[in-house]
Amino acid sequence: MKTLEFVLNGLMRRYSERVPDVNKVAHAMIAEGVITDANEIENDHVAFRTIGVPQLGIQSFEKIFLHFGYKKRDFFNFEVKKLNAYWFSPPEPHFPRIFVSELRVDDLSENAQRIIKSYTDEVETDPADNLDLNDGVAIDEFLHNPLWRTPSWEDYNALLKESEYAAWVIYNRYYLNHYTISVHNLKEGYNTIQKFNGFLEKFDVKLNDSGGKIKVSPDGGLLQSSTVAEMIEAEFFDGKKHSIAGSYVEFAERKVLPQFGSLSLDEIERNHRREGFETGNADKIFESTFTSQTMKAEM
Template identity: 65%
Template sequence: MNNLELILDGLMRRYKERVPDVNRVISAMKVEGLIKEEQEIENDHIAFRTIGVPHLGIQSLEKIFIHHGYTKKDYYYFEEKKLDAYWYAPPHPALPRIFISELRVKDLSEDAQQIIHSYTDEVTADPVDALNLDNPAQVDNFLHSGLWRLPTYADFSALAAESEYASWTIYNRYYLNHFTISVHNLKEGYNHIEQFNQFLEKHGLKLNDAGGKFKKSPDGLLLQSSTVAGMIAADFADGVAHRISGSYVEFAERRLLPEYQQLSDIDVRREHRREGFEAANANKIFESTYSSQTNK
């Protein structure tokens, strides 16, 4: 493995430890003969959540991946969620795309801003600048370390009342928010999002139904669904232990672009399918960690 693959492998290894649904999905796919080995799954993209304050946010985290050959692509704005985001194309089509979102802290109330800054102001320089980006163990450790002190449950709850994205990120930091199984490359009968959702529900997985159980781009070429985030045991700085949203699993079907409809399956490559993301889809996928979904 090269350095980038080692970093991505470290992210996935710890993510799977925290998100039992990953192995539930993979086991179900093996049981039904969709795959023999986990390595057969194409990872469409992985996603991170960040906080838009000095020294942090997208401009900091993206440095890791741009250093390893990723290319910054389209910008997205989420007015309702108060977020900005970009996606990044990988240096090789076998690698996942990356989606990084950022909380627009200045769009929140004064109270919420004060809570966030009481934590993030502990970071006085861009932490990525202090890393040796060619040392995968160091990068892996950074992506799984706290950048600020553990929040109190009182602060977490106050943020959640205004932005569940803010509360999730203040506790979970840069832990991988989700990875995404490419559905379109699976065998017939499972390679469309509706079929795959039925398969998931048959195996007892709970799907995010915000905006419908699958979200479809206006051009009809990008369809996405996701599990509801599993709950994790969280210990807070004020001694409170509480179960909160962890991470989740996403599923994506990228359909062929109109000019490639006639290609035979054997000739189809990644560049023949719908690229990028869709703000309206992502807006609802974000809610996979929201109490409106996890409390159902």
């Protein structure tokens, strides 16, 4: 499992450098005495976005993590956003779950399809098939190097008008979209989404309010919130520089399942809590990178 740890550490290192809220939240937690060290934070899950074309998408990306023992679980359909997704359970409980989504390119307009395929067609075969999945360095480089040329501002902007998800992926590629702090395992006073959100806002952390700041599954067992994506200065193929949405941080509270309600706090383990994901919650979390949220956060 050392190779998997190496890959996950590489993802988190670059992600932390790119998303100031990662360290901002961790430092605030330390300052408040919620934790003593950032390594104490439990990572509920990480998420990736992909483009659904034959040589890429989930079917390609999943090969990396299936190799490390992750198991493919539930399918999700996001009708309006034109996305498919699956989540993957880890080989050991201390590793994060993985959520991978893909854009249904064929559901977009002909013009958007043409723009996207002008980039993705540069990838002629499934790149995961040529990757040594036992080589952590090779995987780390693959996840952080572009598969296609840097888009032009015109192409990015055209996609943004039709699918903000498409625009995000065409520029950011496989950059980690977000990681997720498990708040239910924090100390009393911070171990619910409601209390943790209050703590975050005290430190001026901007939260995604699409569908409400707290997204709740129909069964009430999964509660989630997220920051609004960090804006990054992006340089496009034609040399133009613009501020665009990067990545963000998510927070999750998984309630103890009713059948384990009699367990004491020190007896509760991961398998005693609500598992999986929820389409309605995830649909609104996606919007953490959308202009409806990022423009509001800058006001």
